[in-house]
Amino acid sequence: MSNQLAGSLSPYLLQHAHNPVDWHPWGAAALAKARTEQKPIFLSIGYSACHWCHVMERESFENPTVAGVLNAHFVSIKVDREERPDLDDLYMDAVQTLTGRGGWPMSVWLTPELEPFYAGTYFPPESRGGMPGFVPLLTRIAEVWREDRAGVVGQARALAAELQRQAAVEPGDGLPDAPVVDAALQQLRQGFDARWGGFGPAPKFPQQLAVELILARGSVEDRAMALRTLDAMWEGGMYDHLGGGFARYSVDGQWLVPHFEKMLYDNAQLACAYLTAFQATGEPRYAQVAGETLDYLLRDLRDPSGGFHSSEDADSEGEEGKFYVFTPAEVREALGEVDGARFCTAFGITEQGNFEHGRSVVHRFSCPPRARLAEEDDRALREQLRLWRDRRVRPGKDDKVLAAWNGLALSAMARGYQVLGDPRYLDAAQACAGFLRRELWRDGRLLRVWRQGQAHTPGFLEDSAAVVDGLVDLYEAGFDPAWLSWAEALAEGLLARFEDSAEGGFFSTEADQADLIFRQKPGFDNAVPGGNTLAARALLRLSRHLQREEFRLAAEGALRCFGPWMQRAPRAFLGLLGVLDLALREPVEVAISGDPGSPAVRALLAEVHCRHLPGRVLSVSEDQLLPLREDRAASEEGPFAFVCRGRTCARPVTSPVELAALLA
Structure with a gap:
């Protein structure tokens, strides 16, 4: 019944x-x-x-x-x-x-x-x-x-x-200044676990906002904290070494035993964090983790319609983690006696186990150096065991599509294409944006939820903001101005429906929602960045492409609004502080004249995408559609690259070597 x-x-x-x-x-x-x-x-x-x-x-x-x-x-x-x-x-x-x-x-x-x-x-x-x-x-x-x-x-x-x-939020008088970012970095230093990485005791959650802020603003010593954390998460059991992607959190301080549920929002943001680390260091392992995480989203969370599903459960067959853990006998059955034994040694799978019922969580950090697998063997055996694991009963999947979380996935796929160059990621980003516009954009308003062909629930602040941010990333990957045009329409609606024009910042809901006892103005950053973080970041970035002053002023209004709160508890606002850092630094603007698909333009773009340039603004166009591109057309000599910092522009260059020198 x-x-x-x-x-x-x-x-x-x-x-x-x-x-x-x-x-x-x-x-x-x-x-x-x-x-x-x-x-x-x-x-x-x-x-x-x-x-x-x-x-x-x-x-x-x-x-x-x-x-x-x-x-x-x-x-x-x-x-x-x-x-x-x-x-x-x-x-x-x-x-x-x-x-x-x-x-x-x-x-x-x-x-x-x-x-x-x-x-x-x-x-x-x-x-x-x-x-x-x-x-x-x-x-x-x-x-x-x-x-x-x-x-x-x-x-x-x-x-x-x-x-x-x-x-209630009492707005500040002016834009916060750089010392509040430094205060957050100091709090992260104080909470850092030097042995195992992460910021604080168990249970340990992924700290992608902390990593991104440190890599953008921290010292060399701070950067080591961020990289140690990324390495420890990858080496531990929170990372799915067979299928890619991360679990929600680790129940212990070593990142060994995860809470096995896998969420779209975590994996989209962590893929971006590892892409940033690859740009900042050039270390191939960060590119590997980012690529495997994006591949997990494509293989296991993508809807045929182009959007991405919300999550996979921790439980299967009534037991938490049963799908993911192994005994040595199971590994030998899948890989054979010799390769199975090698894999067990390399990935910490023992007879006594490290999880319930004598089973082991797959991880890397307990592997003796002499037992590490060669790169080719490592990849091949992990894939072979994944295919064997896929015969098990999979955890349940929540197959609804949420606009905000798909905005995060859109950013991840677009950035994955930029940094890794795999066209599958650009195709997926374009399909995701097309899905959002086709299925969730109704009469000038964004809806939040879609499942099995039906969309419902008016979108919240985080939905519009995350999709705008993702569309900016998609434009900077494929340079189709239609995506910026839709981002502009979404941003205009965001201001009309959510902005607190009197005191700055944004409400999470529209004013006419009758089933709430009061409207909230979300400032704190949690597993998903707060709505004001997403909105301020998206509007600031979009303003730099479109020269829309009202977008920039609204973004700065959110920063002013939460300024006193950021000063009192900086670590609770790491995402918003990241936006503040973007607002305070002079952006690097790179405009390339030419066909985005031409080999010469792709060679110039490669020099931009391989570098960690926080807040950089990138455009490619053959015509004058965008304000940033004004009076910067291609000539018969080939594509030109224009690099500006603040109000100072260098002379245009035509070769990747010259562009690299300007960006170094």
Whole structure:
């Protein structure tokens, strides 16, 4: 028997469609039911790849006793946090305020007016390990609602007011200056794990924003921190050495045992971080990791329509990590006795194991130097074992396509083509942009979610901003001005719908959204950069291509708005500080006159793409479509390259050697 989630598109909601709980999707009908019946709302927020969400479903939401209490006393609503990040952000703040911590599954109790009064994360059905049991907790909340509703409502109103106070942003007077970036670098130095890399203790999350900021602005010593972190993540088990791509985080300080779910947003950003490291160092291993990560996205997360799916689960066959771990016997079965033994030594697969049930997480760092495989053997055996692994039951996949995360993937594919030169990545970037415009761009507005041919949910700030940023990267890869034109239209809509023109910065939602108790202005950078980071970066970069002053001023308005917060807690704003660094430095502008597909132009572009030039602006055109290209046409002598820093331009050059000298 199904509940109200049976008609949903979200894979996460569909996972709960046959629970005995009378679940409702978030929407007008469910909210009206709570108001009409004057019942509190039990709001459960999670996502498809969440391991503990699956655990709570099995233990509680499939439990008839739990369902009976929920159905009798509450209006139960399920939300996919990836479809509604605004609800997730708002009520996660409530969870953290009430409990001091957060996570998923998120469990929040609301009044019919949507104000939270109690919250937590995972609850077992009965009390254990110091955690309150879900059944007695539900019973007690229902009792208090019945006997002291006025007190509960008053508490909820006070909490909602406190959340709004905490979310308020007092804008700064001017643009922050360079010392705030230096303060963030100092905090990263203090938190750096010199042995294992990363910034802080376990659990360790990928720190792509930290790596990008360090490589752009840090000293030689700082750069060593970033590179050690990239190396340690690649050498550990968080990287999928067979299939490419990274898991969500490492549960230990060595990057050995991952939480096995694989997210599109992590892998898109990490591919970019490794591409940046390759540009900065020339070390082939960074190009290898970036390429294998992009190949993972193409092989395992790409929809036939051109977009990219959201994630792969941690679990398969009811066990976390089962798809990814091995015993020596399994490796020998796949590779043969001799090669299997060599592989086990090189990748840390032992009889005792390093994970559950005597299995091993594949990793590199425990390999003795003498046992390392030659490059050709390494690649061939990893691929052979991957193909053998693919016969296993794969983890579940969340195949919905999200605009913001696809904007990140669009950037990754476009930059992958620029740096690695593989035309597959340009083809994928163009197909992704075409998909977004065809399927999610409706009547001048961007939608957020697409699945199985259906699009829904008005886009949020992060959606428009990430897609604009990705389109700038796509233009700088293929130089089709149509992508900049669409980016301009998206940016104009972003300003009209999300900008706080009075105090600067951007709200995450449009002004007319009726199902929120207040609008938030997201500043902090998390696993996905904050909406203001994405918007400021995209608008600043686009302004330098199109000479649109209002775009630059809006970007700087966001930096001014969060200036005081950045000064108080710089490490919480690493992405926004990266945008500040771009705003403060004089951009390197490279304009090439000629046919983007000609060998001579490609040779000039190779000199640009092989270098780490933070904030550089790149254009190629045969005509005068772009303001940056004004009065810079090709001649019969061949393509010219113009290099400008700030308001100073060097004489035009025609050869890669001359261009290299200007960029060095």
